[in-house]
Every structure is written in C-alpha cells, then in structure tokens.
Amino acid sequence: MTLSKKRILFRSVAFAAAVTLSGFHPNAAPAQDIPAGKPIHLIVGFAPGGATDIVARVLATRLSEHLGQQVIVENRSGGGGTIATDQVGRSDPDGTTLLVTPLANAVNETLAAKTLKAKFGEHLTGVAPVAETANVLVVNPSLNVKTVGELIALAKSRPPGDILAASSGRGTSTHLTTELFNLMAGIKLGVVHYRGGGDITKDLLSGQVKLMFATIAPVLQYIRAGSLHGIATTGPKRDSALPELPTVAESGLPGFDVRLWLAILAPAGTPRPIVDKLAAAIHKAQDAPEVKTAFAAQGFSPLTSSPDEFNKFYRDEIEKWRKVIEAAGLNKE
Numbered sequence: 001m002t003l004s005k006k007r008i009l010f011r012s013v014a015f016a017a018a019v020t021l022s023g024f025h026p027n028a029a030p031a032q033d034i035p036a037g038k039p040i041h042l043i044v045g046f047a048p049g050g051a052t053d054i055v056a057r058v059l060a061t062r063l064s065e066h067l068g069q070q071v072i073v074e075n076r077s078g079g080g081g082t083i084a085t086d087q088v089g090r091s092d093p094d095g096t097t098l099l100v101t102p103l104a105n106a107v108n109e110t111l112a113a114k115t116l117k118a119k120f121g122e123h124l125t126g127v128a129p130v131a132e133t134a135n136v137l138v139v140n141p142s143l144n145v146k147t148v149g150e151l152i153a154l155a156k157s158r159p160p161g162d163i164l165a166a167s168s169g170r171g172t173s174t175h176l177t178t179e180l181f182n183l184m185a186g187i188k189l190g191v192v193h194y195r196g197g198g199d200i201t202k203d204l205l206s207g208q209v210k211l212m213f214a215t216i217a218p219v220l221q222y223i224r225a226g227s228l229h230g231i232a233t234t235g236p237k238r239d240s241a242l243p244e245l246p247t248v249a250e251s252g253l254p255g256f257d258v259r260l261w262l263a264i265l266a267p268a269g270t271p272r273p274i275v276d277k278l279a280a281a282i283h284k285a286q287d288a289p290e291v292k293t294a295f296a297a298q299g300f301s302p303l304t305s306s307p308d309e310f311n312k313f314y315r316d317e318i319e320k321w322r323k324v325i326e327a328a329g330l331n332k333e
Contacts (some may be wrong), residue, residue, distance in 0.1 A: 143210045148232050164190045174212060
C-alpha cells in the first residue's frame with residue numbers, strides 16, 4: 001500500500017471514529033420524542049390580552065402538567081400574525097416551538113401571500129384545533145329587518161353599497177364574513193373598516209353603520225338589551241350563547257359556514273409520534289373544567305379532531321377564503 005493510500009485510509013477511520021463518538025449519523029432518523037428538559041414555546045402572533053393570547057395561556061398551564069415540561073407563551077405580534085408564523089416555520093421540528101394561530105393564518109395564505117414566508121404543508125403542519133366560536137349578524141333597529149331574508153331583500157332594493165356594514169379591519173373575520181355573505185346572497189353591502197372596537201360599537205348603536213358580522217362576546221349585552229337586533233349566527237349549528245337565533249345557513253343561504261377557530265401548528269417535518277403526543281395532551285387540557293370555563297368567557301367552545309382531520313380542514317379553509325378574497329378583489333388592493 002502506498003503512503004498516500006495509507007493516509008486516506010487513516011483519515012477515513014479517524015472520521016468514522018469521530019462520527020461514532022459524536023453520536024451523529026448522516027442518515028439518522030429524527031428524534032421521536034420531545035427533548036427532555038427543554039421548554040416548549042407557544043408562539044402567539046398577537047399582543048397580550050387578546051383571545052388568542054388568553055386561550056394560549058390557559059392551555060399552557062395544563063399542557064405543562066400533561067407533558068411534564070415547562071410550557072412558555074411568547075408573543076411575537078406584527079404583520080397580522082405573519083411574523084410569528086414565519087418564526088415557527090423556521091424552527092427545529094422537535095415539538096418545542098409551536099404556533100397558536102387563529103383563522104387569520106389560513107386567510108394570510110392568500111391575502112398576505114407576498115409577505116408570508118412559512119406556508120402550510122411546506123413549512124408548517126397541523127397538530128390540533130383548540131377552540132371555536134361564530135360571528136353573529138347584528139343590525140341596528142332602524143334598519144327594520146329581523147331575518148336574513150329581509151336583509152337580502154332590502155339590500156337588493158337599494159343601490160350597491162348603500163347599506164353599510166362595520167368591519168374590524170381589512171382581511172379580518174368580520175370583513176371576510178361580510179364579503180362571503182355578499183357573494184352567496186348576490187348583494188353588495190358597503191364595508192366600513194374600523195381600527196378600534198369602541199368606535200364600531202358607538203357607530204353601530206347610533207346607526208352610522210347599520211350592521212356587522214360581529215364576534216359574539218362583545219355584542220351579547222347589546223343584543224340582550226335590545227340595542228342591537230341579533231339576526232343569525234354564522235356557524236354550522238346554532239351557537240350555545242344564542243341558541244334562539246338561527247344560523248345563516250338555515251335562514252336561506254345553505255352552506256354558509258364561518259367559524260372563528262384557534263389551533264396549534266408545528267414546523268413541517270415534526271415526527272408523527274411527537275405530533276400525536278402533543279395532540280393527546282391538548283385534548284386532555286380541553287377536558288379540564290377550568291379550561292372550558294375560560295374558553296366560554298372568551299365566547300369559545302373546545303374544538304377537537306385528529307391531526308389528519310385538522311390538516312384537511314385547514315387546507316379547506318385556505319381554499320374557501322382564497323375564493324372569497326379573489327372574488328372580492330381584495331388581493332389586488
């Protein structure tokens with residue numbers, strides 16, 4: 001054997017020994033469990049105090065107990081949730097960095113396609129849904145309508161955009177629910193975007209704007225007092241907070257279904273045993289009475305499914321809102 005061949009053989013043996021001692025193997029499978037002793041971070045893309053943040057903090061305590069590891073909530077607000085989403089999409093797929101996301105993330109796949117870098121399926125995968133609520137269609141009494149059918153008939157008798165609907169901002173659930181209603185009903189309600197909930201409430205109560213697809217909790221007291229009329233809720237079934245109200249679907253628009261959901265996502269490539277372990281812990285946490293009570297205080301109820309079912313649901317939501325956004329021309333604004 002020549003000296004050069006001996007050197008090559010020596011280097012190969014030395015490298016193999018180093019690989020063995022370091023525990024690294026180029027074809028090694030990823031770890032199948034969450035790293036022990038490492039904190040789990042729940043990343044929330046919105047400021048503290050909002051519904052997403054509150055639900056995340058309620059869950060964190062119970063998840064710590066079920067997983068036997070510290071669970072920390074971190075707020076990474078900005079970009080309508082895209083900053084937090086991109087952070088999680090770049091994270092190691094070991095179960096220690098998770099995203100707590102609302103419906104907005106599925107919407108951002110189309111509405112913020114240019115700025116959202118982490119895409120579902122490519123950079124993110126579903127772990128479990130957490131909670132859901134519905135919007136409620138409320139109208140100022142001066143509009144003199146009491147059903148979805150009466151509202152549609154009135155809108156068709158008026159010039160397009162004549163009846164004004166409030167929105168909590170472009171691309172929010174209140175805005176997109178209105179646009180979906182316009183499309184399915186064949187009408188054109190005008191949309192007025194607001195930045196603050198206080199201004200919306202003031203203008204709704206005064207009649208400056210005539211209606212809104214509002215989240216239930218903030219307007220429930222006004223419905224009870226008769227200051228606003230509740231017409232219908234937007235989910236697939238009647239809402240437990242307003243069981244006397246029909247759904248929009250049963251009021252003449254079959255198939256109308258808008259749920260405001262919260263869910264937990266993980267980086268793509270997270271091993272299935274870790275995903276299943278996290279999903280099981282989330283389901284256990286949802287069953288705790290104090291968790292259900294805290295959810296109810298925010299107008300939410302627990303929402304459960306398997307990871308596979310949730311992945312399909314998430315993709316369906318992306319596609320549904322893509323069609324609404326494109327039909328309304330929102331991605332061109």
